[in-house]
Amino acid sequence: MRADTVRDLCLADRRATAADALAGGGAGAVEAIVRELTDASSPVDWRHVAPVLRRIGATAFEPLVRALVEAGGEEARERVGAAFMRLGEESLDRYTAALSHPAPLVRRQAVRGIRYCDEPGPSALHALLPLLGDADEEVAVTARDVLMDRGPGLGEGLARSLREIRREGPGRARARALSVLAAVGGEPALSAEDLAAVERLIRVKALDECPVALWACWNHWIAVPGGDRDGIMETLGLTGPRPVTFALGNDIVDSDAHDAGAGGVEALTRVFVTPELDGWTFVLGAWCDPCSEERSEEVLRLCTRLSARYGKAQAYYYGAQGDGSAWLVAERGTVLRRYCETGEGEDELLTLGEPLPFERARRAELGLNPEWDPAQESDEDEEDWRTAAFDLAPELARALGVSPLDIGPDTRARGTGVVALTPYGVARSVPTGAYRV
Known part of the structure; x- marks a missing residue:
């Protein structure tokens, strides 16, 4: 040939x-x-x-x-x-x-x-x-x-064979067998001994760990002032809290956010509730999305309730891969503003309230009319604003309080973070996966 x-x-x-x-x-x-x-x-x-x-x-x-x-x-x-x-x-x-x-x-x-x-x-x-x-x-x-x-x-x-490797070896296969067990069967697939060992490792690591930035490809979070973690969870209807390290909590919501990006409802089953960080508590996970069709109205209702109890509550979405921003700001039981700029055709239908001072100031910096009327905007001005708003959520969160994307070793932390079940998680099984502790 x-x-x-x-x-x-x-x-x-x-x-x-x-x-x-x-x-x-x-x-x-x-x-x-x-x-x-x-x-x-x-x-x-x-x-x-x-x-x-x-x-x-x-x-x-x-x-x-x-x-x-x-x-x-x-x-x-x-x-x-x-x-x-x-x-x-x-x-x-x-x-x-x-x-x-x-x-x-x-x-x-x-x-x-x-x-x-x-x-x-x-x-x-x-x-x-x-x-x-x-x-x-x-x-x-x-x-x-x-x-x-x-x-x-x-x-x-398969789970039975992997547990046998965990018990009998060979030794160099045991750690990898544990990772596979977690990925294919989740926590229910682990033996009691392995589960106890993981929980012990989390407790040890959580004793002296430093806060780290909470970052995913798709970031969704609710921010509430103060450190009443249990009260925030009660208001949101979250249950079954399990202590986690920052690395584990972030790894879980990052993995779940990828599932949410693929349209998986199972990605709404759990959230990471942080310790109090510089005076704020954050609830992270796709369940907190203020602009998705599945969650937008419920997140609005929950933030309204949180703000009535704690004075303020905010919800954000930020797509770190150029997928846009959204924000919802509530105070004392009233929604002040909801705005989305994600490139989706229905974004404008979610807009509520008047532009925030931060939005007006950013428009002025861009040379645009701070008191804008979308119906009277030129195509060029509208495009300039949309381009800027695509990446605005982290800056707005920082201006109104603290952004979880900015957390670092110097952040003041009080308490322990947990992963908790949402009402979806109570009704469904949570996704399986192997995560960093």
């Missing part, structure tokens, strides 16, 4: 003809493809050849294994490996057999091959368990990550 035929895969007008020729070329075609993958000067990469190798089928597997072992440089190994791990479900049994290959690179790429199968099935995932204690650290970590990603839903059988 000529190299030109493989290189024709790079050309849109020749790709289909070349693919058909190679797919029918058997071992000779595989040999030609491997030569191109191991040639750093070749324009061919895995995107061009993976569909063809899948069509060739079983004949492609062993030549790719040999190429992984024999490839002369890192770039060549990466190119071959990328194609090897995308051979698809037809190679699942071969991937599973390759988990015991003497070369760590082959074992690692076989694990990744299982990950890329749409439906690897319980037997293939169970075959990864011995690799949690693999002598090669990268192989072991890759096996852990695949099990954490693909293991949820496998049920008690």
